Amino acid sequence: MAIADPFLSALNPAQREAVTCTEGPLLVLAGAGTGKTRVITYRIANLLRRGVAPASVLAVTFTNKAAREMRERVAALVGSRPLGMTISTFHSLGVRILRAEAERAGYRHGFNICDENDQVSLLRTVLREIRGAVAGLDPRAVLAAISRAKNRFDLPADVLEAASDDWEHLVAAGYERYQTSLRDMNCVDFDDLILLPVLCLRKDEATSRRYRTRFRHILVDEYQDTNGAQYQFLRCLVGPERNICVVGDDDQSIYGFRGAEVDKILGFERDFPGARIVKLEENYRSTASILDLANAVIAGNPSRHHKVLRSTLGRGEKVRCVAVPDEHAEVEYVLRDVTRLLDSSRVSPRSIAILLRAAAQARPFEEKLRLRRIPYTLIGGQSYFDRKEVRDVLAYWKVAANPTEDISFLRIINVPKRGIGSTAIRKLDDLAREAKVPLLEAVGLAAGGAGDFPPALRAAAGHIRDLFERARERLAAGKPARMARALIDEACYREAVDLLYPDPLTRDGRWRTVEDLVASVERWAEENRGGDLVEFLEALALDEMPREDREDGKANDAERRGVLLMTLHSAKGLEFPHVFLVGVEEGTLPHKKAAEDGDAAIEEERRLLYVGITRARESLTITHAAARTLYGEARPRQLSRFVQEVARQDLLLEEAFRPADAATEADVAELLSTYRKSRGR
DNA sequence: CAAAACTGCCTTTTT
DNA sequence: GGCAGTTTTG
Numbered sequence: 280m281a282i283a284d285p286f287l288s289a290l291n292p293a294q295r296e297a298v299t300c301t302e303g304p305l306l307v308l309a310g311a312g313t314g315k316t317r318v319i320t321y322r323i324a325n326l327l328r329r330g331v332a333p334a335s336v337l338a339v340t341f342t343n344k345a346a347r348e349m350r351e352r353v354a355a356l357v358g359s360r361p362l363g364m365t366i367s368t369f370h371s372l373g374v375r376i377l378r379a380e381a382e383r384a385g386y387r388h389g390f391n392i393c394d395e396n397d398q399v400s401l402l403r404t405v406l407r408e409i410r411g412a413v414a415g416l417d418p419r420a421v422l423a424a425i426s427r428a429k430n431r432f433d434l435p436a437d438v439l440e441a442a443s444d445d446w447e448h449l450v451a452a453g454y455e456r457y458q459t460s461l462r463d464m465n466c467v468d469f470d471d472l473i474l475l476p477v478l479c480l481r482k483d484e485a486t487s488r489r490y491r492t493r494f495r496h497i498l499v500d501e502y503q504d505t506n507g508a509q510y511q512f513l514r515c516l517v518g519p520e521r522n523i524c525v526v527g528d529d530d531q532s533i534y535g536f537r538g539a540e541v542d543k544i545l546g547f548e549r550d551f552p553g554a555r556i557v558k559l560e561e562n563y564r565s566t567a568s569i570l571d572l573a574n575a576v577i578a579g580n581p582s583r584h585h586k587v588l589r590s591t592l593g594r595g596e597k598v599r600c601v602a603v604p605d606e607h608a609e610v611e612y613v614l615r616d617v618t619r620l621l622d623s624s625r626v627s628p629r630s631i632a633i634l635l636r637a638a639a640q641a642r643p644f645e646e647k648l649r650l651r652r653i654p655y656t657l658i659g660g661q662s663y664f665d666r667k668e669v670r671d672v673l674a675y676w677k678v679a680a681n682p683t684e685d686i687s688f689l690r691i692i693n694v695p696k697r698g699i700g701s702t703a704i705r706k707l708d709d710l711a712r713e714a715k716v717p718l719l720e721a722v723g724l725a726a727g728g729a730g731d732f733p734p735a736l737r738a739a740a741g742h743i744r745d746l747f748e749r750a751r752e753r754l755a756a757g758k759p760a761r762m763a764r765a766l767i768d769e770a771c772y773r774e775a776v777d778l779l780y781p782d783p784l785t786r787d788g789r790w791r792t793v794e795d796l797v798a799s800v801e802r803w804a805e806e807n808r809g810g811d812l813v814e815f816l817e818a819l820a821l822d823e824m825p826r827e828d829r830e831d832g833k834a835n836d837a838e839r840r841g842v843l844l845m846t847l848h849s850a851k852g853l854e855f856p857h858v859f860l861v862g863v864e865e866g867t868l869p870h871k872k873a874a875e876d877g878d879a880a881i882e883e884e885r886r887l888l889y890v891g892i893t894r895a896r897e898s899l900t901i902t903h904a905a906a907r908t909l910y911g912e913a914r915p916r917q918l919s920r921f922v923q924e925v926a927r928q929d930l931l932l933e934e935a936f937r938p939a940d941a942a943t944e945a946d947v948a949e950l951l952s953t954y955r956k957s958r959g960r
Numbered sequence: 961c962a963a964a965a966c967t968g969c970c971t972t973t974t975t
Numbered sequence: 976g977g978c979a980g981t982t983t984t985g
Contacts, residue, residue, distance in 0.1 A: 342974040370975045395973090403980095417969090469975050504974075537973060637971050659973085693961095700961045821975060848972050870971055887972080910970065911976040965983070970976105 286328070290314075290321060297526075297557040298322045301329070301496070304551035306544070307526040310588045311573070311893035312564030312854065315526055319500060320352040322524065323364075326496055327357055333364040337494040337516065340368055341501050343822050345852070349500070365494070369509050370821055373472035380479040380486060389813040390465045391677050392820040394664055397686045398422055398468050405456045409449070424450040425457060429470035430506040430538025432477070464684045464717070473508040480515040491518040502527030502547075506538035510550075521551060529584050530577050531890050533848060535883045545582060562588040564854050566595025568930070569899050573892040575925040580882045588893070597932040598892075599900045600922060604937055606907050610643045612936045613859050613902060614651065617842060620857055621653070628654055632843040632855040634891050636868045640861065641844050654841025659849040668776060668789045672796050673816070675766050679750040680812045683717040692722075695775035697739040706730060707740075719747060746770055759812040760804035764797050799824070847891045858895035863888070864903045864916040888921050901931075 287295050294314055297307045298321045309315035319338070326336060340346045350366045365372070374392075381388055393401070402418040402425075428438050428450070435458060439451035461467060467475060480487040494516055499505070502525035505513075517523050525547060532541040548554045562570055567590040574587050603609045613633060620626040635641055638659050648655045663669060671694055674687035682688075693699040699707075710730045711721035725732050726741035746769055753762035773790065780786040803815050803824075818824050843855065847868075862868065869884035892899060903918045917923075922931070 340974090345974080368975065373975095392975090394975095472975075501974085533972080534974075536971080537975095639970085696962085698961075702961085846972065848974085851974090867971090872971060883972095908976090961985105963983105963985080965981100967979100967981075969978090969980100 286325070287321075290317070291561055293557055293559050293561070294318050294321070297524075297559070298325050300555055300557070301326060301331075302520070302522060304521050304547070304554035305524040306502075306547045306554050306556045307524065307559065308544075308556065308584050308586060309526055309528055309559045310562060310586050311528065311531060311890070312562040313559035313588070314561075314563060315500075315528075315559065316348070316352065318559070319349060319498065319526060320356055322498065323349075323353050323361075324356045327361060331496060333361045335493060335495040336361075336364045336498070337372075337496070338364070338366040338498040339372060339500065339513075340366070341504055343368055343371075345500055346371075368821070369512065370469065370472045371823065373476045373512070374817060374821065376476040376479065376490070377467070377472065380476070380483075383479045383482055383486075384475045385462055386467065386475070387465050389681060389811070390467055391681045391684055391687075391813070392472070392817060393461070393466045393468055393684075393686065394820060395422075396665070396670060397466070400689070401460055401686050402453065402457055405453055405460060409452050409456065421450055421453050425454045426470055427538055428454060429474050430508050432474065432508045432511050464686065465681055466684060466686070470508065473506075473512050477508065477511050477515055487515055490516055494518065495520060495522055497523045499523070499525040500527070503529050503532035503541055503544045504534045504539040505543045506540055507543075508538075510540075510543050523551065528586075530580070530586065530886055531851060531893075533851060533883060533887050533890055535879065541582075545584065556584075558584070558586055560586055560589055561591055563591050564896055565893060566590060566592050566897060568595045568597050569892060569895050572598050572899070572925065572930045573889055575928055575930055576885065576892065576921050577889045579921065579924055580885055582882075596898055598930060599898075599934055600918075600926075600931040601900060601902045601934045601936050602918070603902055603904050603935075604906065605904050606643055608936060608938055609861055609902050609904050610647050611938045613644070613861060613900070614647055614653070615938075616859070616900065617653065618651070626857065628841040629843070630856040631859075632845065632850065632853075632857070632894065633859045633861060634845060634847050634850050634894065636847060636862055636870060636887070638846050640867075644844055644861075648842065648844075656841055656843055658843060658845035666789075666792060667779070668792050669796060671772065671775065672767060672793055673819075675770060675772070676763060676800075676812060677816060678719060679747060679754060679762060679766055680816060682719045682747060682751070685711075685718045688718050691770070692718075692743070695771055695778065697742070698735055699739055703732070703736055706732065719743075754812060757809070757811075759810070759815065760801040762812070763800040767793065767797060847887050850894050851890050854894055854896055856896045857898045858891070858900070860888070860891045860899065860901045862903065862907075863901045863919045863922060864907070865919055866914075866916065868919050868921070885921050888919070 287298065290298060294317065297305070297318045307318060309318065323336060323338065327333060338349060340349060346366050346368055354360050377384065378388070381390060399418050399422060402422050406418055406421065435451060435455040438447070438454055442448045442451045461471070480490065495518055497513065497517055499513065504527070513523065525544070527544050529541050529544045532539060532544070535541065543550070548556070570588045570590045577583070601612060603612055617631055620631060621628060633644060641657055645655070645657060671691055674690040677684055677687040678691070689704070692704065707718060707721050707725060710724060711718050714721060714724060716724070722740045723744040724730070726737055726744050728737070732740070746766065749769070750762050750766045753765065772793065776789050776793065777786060780789055800815055804810065807814065868888055869881050873880035873884045901922065904916050906913055907916050908914070
């Protein structure tokens, strides 16, 4: 191109290539901090500018946050909301297709999306049926195996065929029944939101052609996090022109445990022959000192697209690596330094992040931060949906929306206490099986005189039947919000909360949550006139609720106050002027479990450290303790192998820290020797 | 059927 | 050490 184009002048040569190469498969390897988002938004803007119809553009992300950001930045760049363009998460796209094609996959229209808790309860019952009394089977482990199979795009028959030992046969049998139960209850899980659309599209050539010709330009963000099923999904959508552009960084693939396959980004050229590759290596985020360490650490991974991040900034301070005696000293050191930064007054609390391998590590930091009245925000950790009262209320609504859903119904059948215990439930379940009806219907039958039940139980059953009958009527009348409140009221759910939490303070807090949830349905119904409850539940499950409607206390960026405390996983994609990476020890990073799981897991742990390092803009401090109390027991700790490996390269400023009140060397030594003794036996 | 005692676990978690 | 799920006991 001979004429300089002002639109492209804001980009470096590699970025420009990634933006302007619009035809055919393209892999953009975007190292940390190399302007990935800029490339994506410019690329979309460039397509539109060149006359591509917005409706033929599909941009896929993993999170709603990323989708939202992309939409906003494209809008800012082209000056208006590009109407008709699809910018969506994999799962939202899946749901959209599945809602349209549900019958083809054997589902009825208003299916529920069940969350992880529902999945585990369902699997618990499934396993009981398969193995009778054999206990000790962890439903979570089986679920993980099923999910892995689904993410590889393996159906129950595939798993059965490949099964070679008892465990694998069990997984295959569990998977088969689990899937059947889900379908009977008209429920899908998160994995199904990818899997089922693909099955639909494959089954029907005409439909699949429709999507393929519609989306002529596909863009995928964070491609390193794509799993096998998502890959198949993309394959279904890519048209004959193969205009697929994937952007990602194999070095930041940290969701392997969720089924992501680094292999997909490593083998993009194999999957899409003739693909062009553009590497973005110019880093606009971190100092050279930080990037030198990052490059050195990640170089230890054997299979990767070779990249070296180059800093566009100065050298900066050397990365500090601080040895401390124990976890108390670690907190002490970090907070002392945080205070020092804050006192220097140029630094706002929000520019400091303390990054952890596991959410549980946050506790000692939280305690001290609170004690010193340093404002902080904890990100990640226990989800809002893990709260008992939230799960209960949602279970009520799910049953109202989808009365065939036994999992949720079982959850609330005796909440509040109605005298329906395990024996009664077993009998109701027998009745349901015999009559081949959902549990709720069996309860109705029992209330009407079927089976052998004491009068008190028949009364309770009648109450439940009436409760949901009224709920159904209100839903049928198009009054989801009225139904939502009435159902909770009439079910006397308040009683359950009162009984469960005798302490008035927690009780009020829990009840507040319930009221907030009810209020959010009401607000939602107000804003989405004519929308049904299924849609509300879907938006909630997919985390698509508009900001002001989110009652889960998840602070968005603007609301975050104070120092950030978060896991390495939730830090991906973010950046902070000052970063503390704590607990960088063998057993934590790499995690003990990863060491047991082999090389691939260790490589992922290394990438996790790499992600942590590359979050830092100006200063980075790594800490590690000589001993740490874990699960109520003191254990000796060693500096992470990833740091040890590069220790000789003069990349680190090593330091030892011992606060006056912390363990002395003798204490640590004693701790260790008692530990060894206790282990020795 | 509910409360109390007991056991076993203990990473990360975009949707 | 702390939670949740399970089994035992009242």
